[in-house]
Amino acid sequence: MKITIVAAGKIKEKYLSAGIAEFTKRLTPYCRLNVIEIDEEKMPETPSAAEKAKALAREGERLLKQVPGDSYLIVLDVAGPAASSEELAAKFSQLALNGQSNITFAVGGAFGLSPDIKSAARETLSFSKMTFTHQMIRLLLVEQIYRAFKINRGEPYHW
Numbered sequence: 767m768k769i770t771i772v773a774a775g776k777i778k779e780k781y782l783s784a785g786i787a788e789f790t791k792r793l794t795p796y797c798r799l800n801v802i803e804i805d806e807e808k809m810p811e812t813p814s815a816a817e818k819a820k821a822l823a824r825e826g827e828r829l830l831k832q833v834p835g836d837s838y839l840i841v842l843d844v845a846g847p848a849a850s851s852e853e854l855a856a857k858f859s860q861l862a863l864n865g866q867s868n869i870t871f872a873v874g875g876a877f878g879l880s881p882d883i884k885s886a887a888r889e890t891l892s893f894s895k896m897t898f899t900h901q902m903i904r905l906l907l908v909e910q911i912y913r914a915f916k917i918n919r920g921e922p923y924h925w
Contacts, residue, residue: 767797768857769866769911772803772832774825774875775806775900782905789908796915799908802832806875818877826880829872839869839887841879842903854910855917856889871907875900 777783786801793799807821835837838861849857861869871891872883876899884890893906914924 767862768800768834768839769793769797770800770802770832770834770868770870771834771873771904771907772802772829772870772874773904774804775830776779776803777901778903779901779902782838782901785905786908787919789905789912791818792912793908793915796919799911802844802905804828809877822874822880823882824917826883829874829879829883830886833870833872833886834868837868838866838868838889839870839872840881840889840891841872841884841887842893842907843879843884844890844891844892844895848894851910852917855914857870857889859918859923860913873900873903873907 776787790799790801804825807825809817809821813821858869861867872879872887874880874883893910894905898906913923
């Protein structure tokens with residue numbers, strides 16, 4: 767299985783980079799993971815609604831260009847439905863059984879995702895009703911992807 771993460775913004779915190787690197791390494795026996803980062807759009811500190819919408823639209827266009835054409839796109843959005851680790855594992859199994867071996871997760875920047883990328887997605891997924899930084903969500907995402915593969919293989923999970 768090939769999993770792509772397209773994300774707005776770079777990871778700035780070393781502890782997050784270290785965690786992401788660890789789970790990326792652990793994922794090598796299970797899938798090919800590709801992480802594509804685009805620069806976040808520049809915005810004033812307190813953008814107007816119009817400035818925010820414009821920036822999100824530009825960022826969304828650039829994110830969508832990075833999504834492989836044959837990929838099953840899942841966007842991460844706090845407004846989406848939540849799933850358990852077991853449900854994510856089941857989704858991976860279901861997609862694989864249906865011949866879908868390419869999954870892309872889209873992670874927006876500080877202001878979220880544009881309506882265009884949300885409408886292009888096959889699914890929306892929320893990690894929690896709580897708000898996390900977009901950088902922290904990337905660590906949680908790779909950990910949950912790893913956990914899903916461990917669940918599907920019936921392997922113990924310890925970290």
